[in-house]
Amino acid sequence: MSDAVSRFLHSWTRLHPDLDLSTMAAVGRVLRLAALMNNITEDGLADTEVTRPEFEVLAALRRSPDGLRPRQLTRETIASGAATTKRLTRLEAAGLITRTPLERDRREIQVRLTDRGSALADTLFADQLDREAAVLAPLTTDERAQLASLLSRVLTPIDRA
Missing domain, CATH: 1.10.287 (Helix Hairpins)
Structure with missing residues (x-):
């Protein structure tokens, strides 16, 4: 095969x-x-309220308890600024995030998860781990660690995030 x-x-x-x-x-x-x-x-994610790119935004915000600025989200998700703006608009309308102007510079905004957004991110993340485990099922635990280490060696010099 x-x-x-x-x-x-x-x-x-x-x-x-x-x-x-x-x-x-x-x-x-x-x-x-x-x-x-x-x-x-x-x-x-087909039966959920978010797309894969929106899930990536939720996951990035869940890892950042103080929230992130849109520019940071763009870097974290390797997306364009326009795509990030579109995703944030959709997630805000769904009640999953908030966008708040910064006090020191009201032109900048901070994006944070709502309680509902945090709960959804946690649920979707657990489901994602199950999907990833199924894909990597042919590998032993040691082989997974070795693969992760080798990929890290390749990715580290080129990953600017």
Whole structure:
């Protein structure tokens, strides 16, 4: 049994036997896993009141008890400013967040979860952990730790957040 990336590698090897495809073997699988995990998450959130990107905003705010500014949320969620604004507007209308002007500079706002937003974030986070555990079920606990460590070594030098 092979994964899609194995099939892609096989095709590219036939087309370009002179190229080193080892990066594609790793990065291709990371990208495909991320895309498939996004789909799994979206499916898991289908019966909730939030989308996957909105869940990412709720999760970022839940990790930050003092709240975050929109610019910080944009960095945390790797989104555009416009996308962040749209998500915040939707989450505020749903009663899951508040946006409060800062006292020292009223042009800036602080975004915080409401009690309902915190409760929803906690529930959705627990469900997300279950989905992730199911995806990683083929790995032992030690293999999960090794994978996490290797990915951290690759991600750390390029992750500006």
